[in-house]
Amino acid sequence: MEVYAGVDVGGTNIVCGLVDSSGKVMHRIKRATEAAKGPDAVLEKIAAMIEEAAVGYAEQSGTDIAVVAAGIGLPGFVDPDEGIARFAGNLGWRNLPAVQRLQARLNLPVYIDNDVRTYVYGEAMYGAGKGFKDVLGITVGTGIASAMVNNGKLYYGFRNMSGELGHIVMEGLSDPCPCGLNGCLETFASASGMVRQAKKALRSGEASILQSWFPEERLEELSAADLSRAYDQGDPYAISLMEQAGALLGRALSYAVPLVSPELVIIGGGGALAGDRLLEPLKRELYSRILPDYREQLKVVTALYNDDAGVTGSAMYAKQKHIGASV
Template identity: 35%
Template sequence: MYVGVDVGGTKIAVGLVDQDGQLLFQKSCPTRAERPAHEVIEDITVLIKKLVKESHKEMTDILGIGIGIPGMAEKDTGNVIECVNLGWKHVPLKRLMEKEFDKPVYIDNDASVAALAEYEIGSLKGADNSALITIGTGIGGGIIVNGKLHNGSHGIGCEIGHTIVGENFYDCSCGRNGCLETFASATALIRYTKKLIEETKEETIIIDKLEGNLDLLEAKTILDSAKEGDCVAVKAVNRFIKYLSIGLLNLINILDPEVIAIGGGVSKAGNYLLNLIEKNINNNKAFGDMEIAKITLARLGNEAGIVGAAMLCKHM
């Protein structure tokens, strides 16, 4: 049995997970990310101890602890290089946790960890070469190569969100211009739609839906409006799909995976989104008739973070 830890910007969730990836018991607490790293880590250790106690297990039942972080960690040392949302830089997370629990501790990026969960029990199951792309505030990714989570040589693993796909009207949080996540994340879709509305003054049902307050704009409103045929929304969604497809095709051309799963908040648009992506990819793929990766929706929800983190222990 393993402990999986999902460290998010707003919530820390921990869970007991068995060898088959089944989540048996979980607990959570607020991250309060404005605090120093050592206070947040202290809360993680307290939460794990409570989890084990309240599920009537002993620490000796736990074979290892896996932690998913919203950032990058060095593969060998388990030192967190950076988590922008948490304000962490060079935090020796693995060393601190191993000292506290005397168990092996493994750390990886949250999207990579979610890919591992999809590979174990979700829509990537059985696909030894596959990838998960999570589309939310940003774009994250995780890659499975030959049945193993690919985590690269420097902890970068899969930063598909920061691959350059064009020139954009605003810069990325990484300091460059043209990153995929500035074209094809929820944030990107919202920013471009606002720009369209403000610049073109075209009539749109989006304004009515928000009762005039554009600050309330969410990706869901845009996707729903596009489904209803609203011209502004359709234009914004088409641009979003165009660049997302470029990103996916780049991944396909480098990796040639069997399956790519789409997860994250935006994937709630379901088959509507999937059909648009499939159509665009089929029209734009290289080498015409060659068979390429199947695009599908991720199957797991929030539990992917805990389950995937725990599965790091199994895969090491």
């Protein structure tokens, strides 16, 4: 049985899966990234996980399998043509020849791309976007990024740098962003941005049920899930915070929609877990700021396979590239 390996690499965890030619995840494993050990250690872990997944699935299923190719979704700026991880801040990588090293280690074709692109590719082709031609995907997590799939193909832009929606500077925001700008969208509307805003407000004495849940000595434990929990209990501050974040996302999307004219927008990452708490203010703001000709047909949904989209997309990206290379 021929399968493709898909690997989703994050700053905290690496998820590796085996995916059949139809896009079904057959087997998956998850391990800590341990980026502090350096790029060589992380690349070795990726290779070892692919081998472990192949052996584990073969033993579990009693099926002989062959891994045809591997696709790796990496954070940051990636040059998929040269196979180089140009810059991944949360991994500490710069100009790393990832494909060359992994192919030498695994003795099979390896293809890399930005992790948001592979995630959106998986959702667009096999998840919530299946059957749609023009799909814009947004991941709302530690940061905010996007990717566009048109007729089954990813859009890259000059220097492969398209999609950095989180670094649009928004009117009314002023917090410094690690990118060097001030007031970037993701400083407020990402999952980590909302948590950061909440901590700042609570330290300033903001009235909220979160004050009793997280006194000063426990404030660092506050998570995005806690904001949703407070929202569901009717906490005015949590409701206001998520309304503002959703509206900011909608406003940013109102800049993107006229440029690429998608028929579907998929919200993924941790933001998808917030559901309508974010989506309702997002859609209100978005639809109020775009022409009726865009608004009447545009759908906004959450990701269907939020956990597996990165694995599926990476594997199917590898399939697409491998078949193309073989023709």
